Amino acid sequence: MLSINDFSKAIRVTFILWILTAVIYPSLIFIFGQLFVSFQANGSLIKDNQGNVIGSTLIGQSFKRDEYFWSRPSVINYSIGETAGNTGVSGASNLAPSNPNLIENIEAEIKLLKEVNIKPTADLVYTSGSGLDPHISIESAQNQINRVATARNLDPNEIELLITKAVEGRFLGIFGEPGVNVLKLNIELDKL
Structure with a gap:
């Protein structure tokens, strides 16, 4: 006891x-x-010259204007909008590969990319598991050079050099694939 x-x-x-x-x-x-x-520790926040937060290097943002590099599609639309609010929600659609809605979404992304002469790549067509992935592959960035160069009236070689500088290697040298953080790339693009 x-x-x-x-x-x-x-x-x-x-x-x-x-x-x-x-x-x-x-x-x-x-x-x-x-x-x-x-x-x-404070969220990897990027600020503009006035000190206003414009984004985080850890969370993707939606860029759909021609003068910017486009991000991965997001099921949750990067938690912005009437349905999501500004909640910071993340997640995948959980649609099975055989689900007609998933196939319809993928076909719509491919159609959109082809309309603007961008070769569809996996990360520009499929959403990430979290819905918040801030990176695209080097190939996906390179496939957008002509669209961005035309919209900004810039030399494509200048933009290619910008992509090369923006490449982030594998985590700890072994995990993942090299990629480009879209927010950082678009900020550098605005500086040109």
Whole structure:
């Protein structure tokens, strides 16, 4: 049977563990993040010259104007709009490969890309699992050069050089594929 002493020890251990895991550890992580990796700890936010937040390097945005590189399509439309609100919701459609709605969405994306003379690639046709992927493949960026160059009246070679500079390698040198962050690329494009 439990004695008062055993019960007292259990309460003290629970309290000490609570202090360690709910107060001390989160505080240390917060302090470390703010001191050593504050850009990442605060959401990798990109600001304009006036200090206004224009986006995050971690979350995709919808670009559909011809003078910008287009992002991956998003089922949740990057959580912007009347249905999603500005909620930050992420997720996939969960439509099966045989679902007619999925096939219809894919065919619509392919048709749109072909109408503007962009060779359809997987990441410009299919949505990502989270619906918030900020990157496209190097090939997808290169396939958009002529459209962007024409819309901005720029030399395609100048835009190709911009893409080359914007390429981000594999995570830790081994995970994933090299890609281009669309927001960063479009910001650099506006600087030209």
